[in-house]
C-alpha cells in the first residue's frame with residue numbers, strides 16, 4: 001500500500017488564505033497593515049529565492065514587506081545597527097534575518113538583538129524559553145508547519161510515539177517541544193545516538209531534520225507511520241529530502257514529499273507569525289483557531 005502524500009503546497013495555500021482574511025480584520029481595526037522586515041546579507045542564490053518568495057507571500061496576504069539587501073561584506077556591528085532601527089520602527093511588526101549569514105558575522109549576536117516580540121522566526125532565546133515552559137510566544141516556522149501538517153493526518157496527537165531525527169536549535173529542538181505540547185511521547189535522536197534507527201522503527205511519527213540526503217531508509221519506518229521530511233538537499237538528481245522517499249512511501253501511512261512538503265509551510269507560517277506578532281503588539285485579539 002502506498003502512503004497518503006501530505007500536500008504541503010495545498011495546506012500552505014489554505015493557511016495563507018486564512019492569514020489574508022485575518023490581515024483584512026487587522027487593517028479594519030487598526031487602519032494599517034502588519035509589516036515584515038526581511039534582511040538578506042550576501043548573494044547566496046537559494047537564500048535570494050526564499051527572500052523573494054517571502055516578500056511576495058507577505059504582499060499577497062495584504063501586509064507591508066520591507067526588504068533590506070546588504071553586501072556580504074556587511075559587519076556584525078552594521079547588522080546590529082539595522083536590527084536596532086527595525087526594533088524601534090512602529091511600522092515593523094516582524095523582523096527576519098535570512099540564514100545562513102556570512103561566516104564573519106556573529107549570527108547569534110544578531111539573532112539575540114531582535115526584539116523577542118518581533119522575532120517572527122522564533123529563534124530568540126526568550127521565545128525558545130517561552131516554548132519550553134508552555135508560555136505564549138513566537139514559534140519557529142518550520143516546526144510549526146510540521147505540526148500543522150501532522151494535524152491533517154492525526155487531529156489528536158496525544159499519546160503517539162514521535163521520534164525527531166536531528167537536534168538543531170532551528171528545527172529539532174523546537175519540534176520536540178511542540179510535539180511535547182501536543183502530548184506526544186518524544187524521543188530525539190542525533191549523530192551521537194547509538195542506534196538511531198532502532199528508535200525510528202518504533203515511532204508512529206518520524207520527523208527527519210538532519211540535512212543528509214536519503215539518510216532514513218524505508219526499512220527504518222514502522223508500517224503505517226507518518227513521516228515528515230524537513231530535509232531540502234540539492235543533489236545531482238535534484239532536490240531530495242532526508243528520507244528515502246520511494247522506499248518509505250511503500251511502508252508509511254502518510255508522508256511529506258520534497259519538494260512540495262515542509263518547505264511551502266515554512267513561508268506560510270512566517271506570514272502567520274507576522275500577523276500574530278502584529279496582533280499581540282497592537283493588543284488586538286486574533287483568531288487562534290484559524291491560525
Ligand SMILES: Nc1nc2c(c(=O)[nH]1)N[C@@H](CN(C=O)c1ccc(C(=O)N[C@@H](CCC(=O)O)C(=O)O)cc1)CN2
Pocket residue numbers: 046050096097098099100121141142232239258259260261262263264265266267
Ligand atoms: N531566517 C531563516 N532562515 C532560514 C530559514 C528560516 O526559517 N528562517 N529556513 C531555511 C530556508 N527557507 C526559509 O527561509 C526555506 C527553505 C525552503 C522553502 C521551500 O519552499 N522549498 C521548496 C523547494 C524550493 C527550491 O526549489 O529550492 C519545497 O520544499 O517545496 C521555503 C523556505 C534556511 N534559512
